[in-house]
Amino acid sequence: MVPPRYRSAAAALVLLAVNAYITLRLFHVAYTRQMGSIEAAFISLARYIRDHFPHLTWYPLWYEGIPFADAYPPLLHFITAGVAAAGGASPGLAYHIVTATLYALGPVALFWMARRLGATRSGAFLGALGYSLLSPACWLVREVRYDSGGWFGPRRLVAMVKYGEGPHIASLLFLVLAIGLLHLALERRRAHHFFLAALAMAAVVLSNWIGAVELGLATAAYLLAGFHKGWKPAWLRSLAVGVYAYAIAMPWVTPSTVATIRASAPRLVGFKTSSWLFWIFAASLLLLAWVLKRRGLPPALRFALLLLYGPTVLALASFWFHVDLVPQANRYHLLMDLAVWLGVAFLASRLRSLTLAKARVAAAPMYAAAAVLVLLPGALMFHQHRLARELEAPIDIESTAEYKISHWFGTHMPGRRVFAPGSVSFWMDAFSDTPMLVGGFDNGIRNLTLWDVNFQILFGDKLPIALAWLKAFGCDAIVGDDFTSREVFHPYAHPGRLHGLPELWRDGPDVIYAVPRRGSLAHAIPPTALVRQIPHPYETKAIDRYVAALDDASLPAATFTWRDPATAVIRADLNPEYLLSVQVTWDPGWRATVNGERRPVWGDKLGQIVVEPQCSGACTVDLIYDGGFELQFARWASALALVAGAVWILWQKLSGSAKTN
Numbered sequence: 001m002v003p004p005r006y007r008s009a010a011a012a013l014v015l016l017a018v019n020a021y022i023t024l025r026l027f028h029v030a031y032t033r034q035m036g037s038i039e040a041a042f043i044s045l046a047r048y049i050r051d052h053f054p055h056l057t058w059y060p061l062w063y064e065g066i067p068f069a070d071a072y073p074p075l076l077h078f079i080t081a082g083v084a085a086a087g088g089a090s091p092g093l094a095y096h097i098v099t100a101t102l103y104a105l106g107p108v109a110l111f112w113m114a115r116r117l118g119a120t121r122s123g124a125f126l127g128a129l130g131y132s133l134l135s136p137a138c139w140l141v142r143e144v145r146y147d148s149g150g151w152f153g154p155r156r157l158v159a160m161v162k163y164g165e166g167p168h169i170a171s172l173l174f175l176v177l178a179i180g181l182l183h184l185a186l187e188r189r190r191a192h193h194f195f196l197a198a199l200a201m202a203a204v205v206l207s208n209w210i211g212a213v214e215l216g217l218a219t220a221a222y223l224l225a226g227f228h229k230g231w232k233p234a235w236l237r238s239l240a241v242g243v244y245a246y247a248i249a250m251p252w253v254t255p256s257t258v259a260t261i262r263a264s265a266p267r268l269v270g271f272k273t274s275s276w277l278f279w280i281f282a283a284s285l286l287l288l289a290w291v292l293k294r295r296g297l298p299p300a301l302r303f304a305l306l307l308l309y310g311p312t313v314l315a316l317a318s319f320w321f322h323v324d325l326v327p328q329a330n331r332y333h334l335l336m337d338l339a340v341w342l343g344v345a346f347l348a349s350r351l352r353s354l355t356l357a358k359a360r361v362a363a364a365p366m367y368a369a370a371a372v373l374v375l376l377p378g379a380l381m382f383h384q385h386r387l388a389r390e391l392e393a394p395i396d397i398e399s400t401a402e403y404k405i406s407h408w409f410g411t412h413m414p415g416r417r418v419f420a421p422g423s424v425s426f427w428m429d430a431f432s433d434t435p436m437l438v439g440g441f442d443n444g445i446r447n448l449t450l451w452d453v454n455f456q457i458l459f460g461d462k463l464p465i466a467l468a469w470l471k472a473f474g475c476d477a478i479v480g481d482d483f484t485s486r487e488v489f490h491p492y493a494h495p496g497r498l499h500g501l502p503e504l505w506r507d508g509p510d511v512i513y514a515v516p517r518r519g520s521l522a523h524a525i526p527p528t529a530l531v532r533q534i535p536h537p538y539e540t541k542a543i544d545r546y547v548a549a550l551d552d553a554s555l556p557a558a559t560f561t562w563r564d565p566a567t568a569v570i571r572a573d574l575n576p577e578y579l580l581s582v583q584v585t586w587d588p589g590w591r592a593t594v595n596g597e598r599r600p601v602w603g604d605k606l607g608q609i610v611v612e613p614q615c616s617g618a619c620t621v622d623l624i625y626d627g628g629f630e631l632q633f634a635r636w637a638s639a640l641a642l643v644a645g646a647v648w649i650l651w652q653k654l655s656g657s658a659k660t661n
Contacts, residue, residue: 007121008121011111011121011124011125011128012108012111012112015111015125015128015129015132016108018107018129018133019103019106019108019132020100020104021381021385022157022385022388023100023103023104023154023157023388023392024385024388025389025392025393026096026097026100026103026161026388027096027097028093029096029393029394030089030090030093030394030397031092031394031395031397032096032161032393032395033393033394034161035395035400035423035427036422036423036488037161037162037164037426038164039095039099039166040164040423040426040427040440041072041426041439041440042076042080042095042164042167042440043095043430044091044426044428044430044440045071045072045429045440046078046080046081046084046091046094046095047081047084047430048429049074049078049080050084050085050091051433052564052565053081055564055566056068056074056565057565057589057625057626057627057631058565058566058589058625059565060435060562061429061433061434062429062435062436062439062440062441062444063437063438063439063444063445063447063450063585064417064435064450064473064584064608065435065584065585066444066445066585067254067257067446067587067589067627067631069251069253069254069257070257070260070261070441070444070445070446071441072167072440072441073167073206073208073209073212073252074252075203075206075207076099076102076166076170076207079098080094080095083098091430095166099160099166099169099170103156103160103169106131106156106169106172106173107128107129107131107132109176109177110127110338110342111125111128112124112177113177113180113342114127114128114342114345116183117179117180117227117300117303118298118299118300118346118349119300119345119348120348120349122348122349123344123345123346123347123349124345124349126344126345126348127341127342127343127344128341128345129377130340130341131338131341131342132377133152133380133384134152134341135148135154135155135156136337137333138150138151138152138155139151140316140319141316141319141320141333144319144333147162149387152380152383152384153384153387154384154387155334155337156334156337157384158391159334161391161392162391167211168207168208168210168331168334170207170208170211171204171207171210171211171212171214172214172334172335172338174200174201174203174204175200175204175211175214175218177200177203178200178201178204178219181193181200182197182222182238182241183222184197185237186227186234186238187228190652191645191648191651192649194237194241194244195649197241198241198245198248198645199248201215201241201242201245202246202248202249205245205246205249205253206253209261209265209443210332213326214311214332217307217310217311217335218307218335219238219242220310221285221303221306221307222238222307223235223238224285224286224289224302225289225299225300225302225303226293226299226302227300244641244645247638247640248638248641250634250635250637250638251631251635251638254631255630256630260443260444260445260446263448264443264445264448265327265328265443268442268443271326278325278326281310284309284313285309288305288306288309289302292306300349301343301346301347301350303346304342304345304346304347305343307335307339307342308336308340308342308343310335311332311333311335311336311339312336313325314326314329314332315330315332315336400486401485401510402423402424402427402428402487403427403431404507404510405420405424405428405505405510406424406427406429406431406432407431407432408505409428409477409512410431410432410433410434411432412504412505413504415433415434415435416434416435416477417435417436417437417473417475417476417521418435418436418437418476418478418512419436419437419438419457419475419477419478419479420436420438420479421438421479421481421489421490422487422488422491423487424479424481425438425439437450437457437470437475438454446585447585447606447607447608448607449534449537449606450473452537453473456469456537456538457469457470457478458491459492459493460493460494460538461494461497462497463498463500463501464540465538465539465540467515467516468540468543468547469543470517471515471517471547471551472543472547472550472606473583473606473608474517474521474583475517476514477512477513477514478498478501478512478515479511479512479513480492480495480498480499480510480511480512480513482495482496482509482511483495484509485510485511486509502514517550517551518553519550519558520558520560521560521584522558522559522560522570522572522580522582523549523550523555523558523580523581524555524556524558524574524579524580525546525550525555525578525579525580525581526549526579527579529546529548529581530546530579530581530604530605531543531604531606532605533605534605535606542605546606549581550581556572556573556574556575556578557572558571558580559571559572560582566624566625566626567622567624567625568584568622569620569621569622569623570582570611570620570621570623571618571620571621572613572615573617573618573619574613574616575615576614576615576616578613578615579610579611579613580612581608581609581610582609582610583609584609585607585609586603586604586607588628589626589628589631590609590623590625591623591625591626592611592624593621593622593624594613594614594615594619594621594622595620599611599612599614600612601623609623
């Protein structure tokens with residue numbers, strides 16, 4: 001006698017409660033013992049957004065500075081910063097509240113999408129409940145099983161808390177919503193459905209790069225499943241929605257940002273798989289779609305199987321055979337788990353329909369099945385809640401080396417660039433605005449020279465070479481990391497080589513060393529001191545003249561001051577022949593002016609800024625990053641897309657009202 005919408009709402013609330021209970025502790029823990037988790041970098045970004053909004057064009061704290069869009073897809077960090085600002089919570093607590101909420105909403109969204117695509121209420125609930133409590137990846141992959149606490153471990157939660165997959169969890173939630181909304185849009189042809197589908201797609205891309213690839217896999221699986229009779233209109237409309245979604249997201253996913261990620265992602269993980277393997281994978285997906293269609297399976301079940309195929313092949317090929325068809329292929333096992341349980345939802349719906357059509361089910365077996373469905377999930381829920389409490393155990397963050405080092409830099413060397421290894425680099429900007437030569441998201445390195453330079457500083461054995469590179473890139477300090485230090489990863493291959501440097505701070509085995517150098521991040525140099533060729537990181541011949549000029553006290557001193565994160569002022573007493581070498585990453589979006597007049601600005605062979613001030617005597621140079629034509633175009637495209645969507649929705653509603661009248 002209960003109306004269907006109330007039964008669906010009750011099912012959704014049960015799913016929400018189950019998942020919230022599993023990760024209950026995360027709603028009130030600011031910092032956990034998972035100090036090696038990359039979530040530290042995301043907390044840092046959220047803190048930065050909270051403290052520096054709306055100046056979010058350039059991000060000066062990582063990798064000598066990068067466009068803010070390169071730091072990481074920003075949606076989750078904006079949400080976290082908003083929660084922190086509105087509620088007065090620390091960025092760590094806000095991040096955990098947000099990610100725990102998204103974690104709990106994931107199965108609810110899966111339930112909703114399964115219902116939209118034709119699953120029965122009971123089938124959709126069964127699939128979403130299975131997704132909440134059981135991970136097929138734990139059954140199929142030994143490493144995942146051991147890492148998650150056994151056959152029935154909370155894999156999704158382990159990935160989120162231990163490995164910082166909060167953005168990935170968010171993208172999976174938005175992916176499910178995007179497919180459900182796309183289905184509604186193609187069925188009902190209403191403007192607001194198309195608009196919401198595009199927003200959800202944009203949210204996926206603005207949450208996580210892996211999620212963006214998964215969105216492509218999911219959309220292809222949906223279109224190949226054959227939900228709609230005419231394939232061409234469905235494909236063209238879906239393509240239009242995708243283009244519209246990209247227009248909305250473009251300021252944070254510019255073509256240059258995409259190019260940066262494409263260049264850096266394979267390098268980060270040593271990805272070298274031949275492209276022909278990927279084309280075989282794509283062709284096999286098309287073949288599977290053809291076979292499923294010939295077998296006469298319903299579109300919903302075909303969609304689930306096609307969605308399962310992609311991440312399963314990617315993840316299991318990586319885990320089982322150590323073959324990566326895409327960078328970081330093992331991370332796609334989270335989508336594999338989701339697809340398995342989506343298939344269960346559709347299969348259970350089909351079996352129930354067949355059973356009810358043929359015979360009435362006896363009451364006793366029905367009650368027995370209901371008891372199992374209550375008791376078994378309850379046992380799993382309590383088991384995972386216990387494991388989650390251990391995983392999410394709090395830590396006194398102020399007692400950690402990461403916090404102490406960050407706090408010391410923020411107090412004693414504000415704004416001075418440093419080199420920090422491992423987990424210290426993850427956490428550095430969660431507690432201070434300390435610029436670093438490293439950062440929290442290596443995929444976003446815009447200056448490709450830094451890949452080899454940072455590698456040399458971490459793994460080289462010659463201190464003079466390391467010091468030359470630290471000077472060349474404007475570092476005033478380097479964090480030591482002996483094997484007894486409290487930093488998590490200990491990445492230095494030869495930590496003892498730093499022992500001869502002057503100590504600035506020490507707390508037991510944790511130490512900060514000074515890098516003796518002259519001046520600020522701006523230096524007046526003669527043109528002959530510029531680096532003329534791309535240097536080799538394991539020797540300093542190509543940069544010796546440049547480093548000597550940086551240390552030359554006879555050259556005019558220059559000051560460098562940030563007015564805001566994207567605007568700096570340089571002052572020096574110059575002759576016309578001098579250039580200004582600015583130890584900030586070069587990007588076409590930079591421009592320089594002297595007394596309001598433009599001056600030439602370009603990049604040298606180190607990937608740093610060079611300004612031609614053309615000054616005699618006292619000179620003030622304003623250095624401004626506005627993103628150039630690309631970012632300006634992207635912002636206009638996004639604004640126009642949003643306005644056009646709103647106008648389309650309003651026009652359709654008004655025209656519909658006029659027809660009704």
